[in-house]
Amino acid sequence: MAYGLPDPAGSSTKDAFHEMMDTHPFHLPHIFNTCDKPDASCVLNVTSVTEPLHMAGALWPPSSASQPLSVYELRTKLKSREAIYTNAKVPGAGPDLDKSTKVCASINNAAYEWAVEHAEESVRQRFKSKGEPFVVVDDVEATIGITGPEWIKDALVYKRVTDKTSPTGTHVEIQSWKFVVGNTNGGSVPWFLPVGMHYCKLLSPARAMEWIYTDSMRKFTTTTLVV
16 A cells, blocks of 8 residues: 555655745646556556644753753645545545544654664663563544744644653653645646645654664653662
8 A cells, every 4th residue: 555545556756945935936736647547557646735844842841961962743735535536546535534533643653663673672671671662552633823824833732741651651742733634626627726635744763763872761760869
């Protein structure tokens, strides 16, 4: 499965880094082709757009000993599943595909699992036995303000909650904000109109890895310096 497509269809996806507030030019994800049917010959040429946000966040107050080196979130614009299914001629394409609260969460969980899997073995075992885990929770619809959707300003949520099953007695919830734009007219509109979109706030795999190595221990570990 690629980009939410059922096997054996697939996609060739490239990501571009741009500021989300840019309007000249206006950066949007795009699907460059269509398929006759969703079989092995179907490979959609797709782009996404991402902006890395460099900040620490509430779990890392300015007074803390060190700030993370990794980015706080990846602001990512994706083509919607409705748009992908429409261009791949997958039966059942429609807005219900993007009503799920797990599209962004599934990507965040994959980033976290990748970090756990690729940590050095001794670090991974220490983290599992003593570290404060991340738990990815369902996406939440982005808020709507007086100027419109506030998806850009709604930062990825890191929330510490009680968890009696955790080695530390707590875990940190990771929650994305989602913003979906319907695929008007099957996507047959001028390129600069933002239709068929599914926007997410994504967890950086580097932030997840940094958490596993250091910050998952920081709140609950004290070090005594012996001179």
